[in-house]
Amino acid sequence: MLKKTNGPTLVDVAREAGVSLKTASRALNDDPGIAPATAKKVRTVMSRLGYRPNELARGLKGRKSAAIGMVVPNLADPFSASAVQAVQEVARKNGHVVVLTSSGGDELLEREELETLVRRQVDGLIIAPADGRTSTVDSFISANIPVVSFDRPISNSNIDSITVTNRDSVREATEHLLSHGYRRILAIGARPHLYTGSERVAGYVSTMKRAHLKKETYLVENESDLDPEVIQKLLKKGPGKLDAILTLNGITTMLVLRVLRQLGKRVGSDIALISFDDFELAEILTPSLTVVRQPAAELGRRAAELLFTRMQSKKPFPRQEIVLSTTFHIRESCGCTQNI
Template identity: 45%
Template sequence: MERKPTMNDVARVARVGTMTVSRVLNGSANVTEETAKRVYNAIEKLGYRPNEMARALRSLKSRTIGLIVPYLFDPFFATCAHAVNTVAREHGYSVILTTSNDDPATEYNEAQSMLQRHVEGLLIIPADIRRSRVSQAEFAGTHIVTLDRPVHDARIDSVQVQNQSGAKRAVLHLIEEHGHKRIFFLGFNKNLYTVRSRFEGYRRAMLEAGLESESTFDCSSEEATAEIVASHLRSSNSPTAFFTANNLTTRYTLQALLGSGVRIPEEVALVGFDDFELAEILHPTLTVVRQPAAEMGRVAANLLFERIKRDEFPEEGNRVVLPVELVIRRSCGCKGRH
């Protein structure tokens, strides 16, 4: 059976992107006469027949948007989701919320399901930016904004934070203010854009100080983290400080240190990326790099609604980077604050 031509085939023959083909078919944005002619010539040459029913359904206004996050047990993602929902209500929209479990295949399936429910736009915290499929042709007519982690498609808007510089600032604080020379980096997934960026900030701080980097990316559970921490505390050249990549890793590490009877910060200092509610009431209170989680959700949602309102599909999307804050408490060794 002969394969039917696809939108990708049309784009290849017309020497344009799939999003441009979608624009020509939907009439949703201005395309030059020359470009449109190339697209129509390619369509005629290939005998391409777009799915008219899908296009008609997609043009309906559902007044809903979709939101896909990795999971909801992380307070950061939950806070982002709450902010998105608040903005959606202000615009008279509803939010369909689901999780990907940090799995690209699940993310793709959920995004497809969202399209079948005729959402007018998608907000996504990608599971794995290298394997994300939300820039494929089937999503070409859907407005998409990514949060926290970008995808490898310059056309898609993204909202991020200062992951690298925030991590670097925190590690330099441990080095310059407290004299630490053996600082160990703890992460839980090296495939994540945010974890890699924060590790790079840590690495640069250590490099500038002439210190050797040490790291692990295997803190996927309380048990795994406890074993890693215990083994390094037993070593002859044990770390004097730990820097953790996100709030889940921070909590696993804190539990492991307290379970080992280690005094924080007298024996080992601890600084983490991400703030959370209990961080300022734990003993000791935790020094963290605070992300503007609610602001990220608000900015991303407002950006999406602006795209929906204008029906814009730019060749180069916006890349918004929000600032982070080093919140000094006691786990790093500082006293008299918080």
């Protein structure tokens, strides 16, 4: 068989430099116990041959891969994208690389991806779990890999989590709508089986309750994959006129805006709207969109930092549950008139 032509190895370097394999290794790693002159000589040979250490071999020997794995539902989602970018930056600073996979929100696929990552010996994992149940990851705890859950916590586990104030943020938004005098408010777009979804709905419901509104006026529409027609119907029927809409995630905001436009409803005047999740152009819209913005990059950064702390710490420390605040950007769509 033809030997695959690969780059030079440490053995080649050692031979060429007239030293032993181990000495070459020492030069490579700035190990102590090597004469500066020898080290220099070896390094010269290395650059002459264009030697590149094989990280696979290193990882195998050292039982670490210098890689962390990250699983998100969908990378094309700007929220995930920002987070991943931040994670990647932190990873680089720590000399690690990010192996990225997406689960499509599918629990089965998520399991597979996690399995793949663990087999690749990643040193740590950051997951935005498709499901909040512990089942998916518990088998990996046995693999002794530090895991940080991101965007959603994993219940009944002692896995670190980084989340945002979903409930309180929606509460704030709802209160703002109430303060405008709106009473018939539709909360739409939650996936109630997800942590984020149920928290956001809870924020809405509790606020409406506290305002002593009759239960019949709570309007919650769960499915997030609503097709336009469903939304259209919702807007038309409803028990009485709808005052305001609270969209509980970015995709829903898009859908709702599109339908409102088709119906000729003017946002801000005909009907108020607050969006959970910000958009690049939200400020430019007429009317500009009032939004709850999640600190996506910060979330990613903190998740990665926590993960590395966990990875580097000799002693175990208690589960961390970090909750970051969202920011509320009052613009025009909520009924406020903006003074620029």
